[in-house]
Amino acid sequence: MDLFVSKYINKIDKKGRVSLPSSFRNVLPKANRNEIILYKSIKTPSIEGCGVGRLQEIAKRINNLDFFSEDYDDFSTSIFSEIITTNIDKEGRFLIPEELKLYASIKTEAAFFGQGHYFQIWEPKKGLKNTEDSRRRLLKEKKSLRMMLTQQK
Amino acid sequence: MDLFVSKYINKIDKKGRVSLPSSFRNVLPKANRNEIILYKSIKTPSIEGCGVGRLQEIAKRINNLDFFSEDYDDFSTSIFSEIITTNIDKEGRFLIPEELKLYASIKTEAAFFGQGHYFQIWEPKKGLKNTEDSRRRLLKEKKSLRMMLTQQK
DNA sequence: CATATACCCATTGACGCCCATATAATCCCA
């Protein structure tokens, strides 16, 4: 499996270390299995993460923008300076930078949610609530979608 | 990782020395790991820096501008004539020239912002505000930033 | 000779590496 799936709740120890779920570690390419990137989620109070390979793609994409344009600087600043690389130790653990923990209100436990090509890290309660909310939104939309489809003009 | 990412705030000591963040040092080619170039950012009150190898890339970018445009001369002059090379000592520290410190209002602390193939040095408060402003500008076109981060291939 | 810069050494705290344990998952063979 080469996708981040399922959810896990792991403890953060005194040193601030937390285990990246084993199944997530296996998604990382064997070459760079000991490093991940983390950044603030744009839409939610959570942290998003993935392997460093994605960083190369992002760099390439930004590099293709007009070097002297304002967008170039904005993207470059918002993405590169906000991304944090962190190392995974021999036991599969890593450190969540203080700034990111604050952003996500994470203290003693971290909830990992697979999102396919990336994953999210939440404060457990917030994460579970977010899952419920998402599901509720989906059901609501589905319902209205069905109405739209069956409704007679 | 061969890109400048993340941000760091380091102190400038009495002698004017400041540590180049360790992760930035590792981006520099092993051959010229003890030398960087610095120049005034064109669009912001900050200093930009990178390894000496990047000079070639900058030259190429400028060459791609219309040779007869005003921009060509302006960029060419403002960048090349202002470039300063600086040595990094055994402990990974270097001196920021007085003129550049003035330009960026840097006094006792320097904030390093990764920008991919180069980095910026800011007076901490100004730098953080700049990051916020950049993000705010981009969020108006919310989709683009999100796409940049999560898009596949 | 005076100032600036490079080199050397020291300190502190953070982080990586190593070892250890408990629980859970898997295996393997009778």
Place this chain on the structure above:
DNA sequence: TGGGATTATATGGGCGTCAATGGGTATATG
């Protein structure tokens, strides 16, 4: 197929190493 044995995962803690920082001294450069 049952049940002990092996392996893997999550977690805890000791300790050495490295990064950031401070300061003394030699050296250079005008």
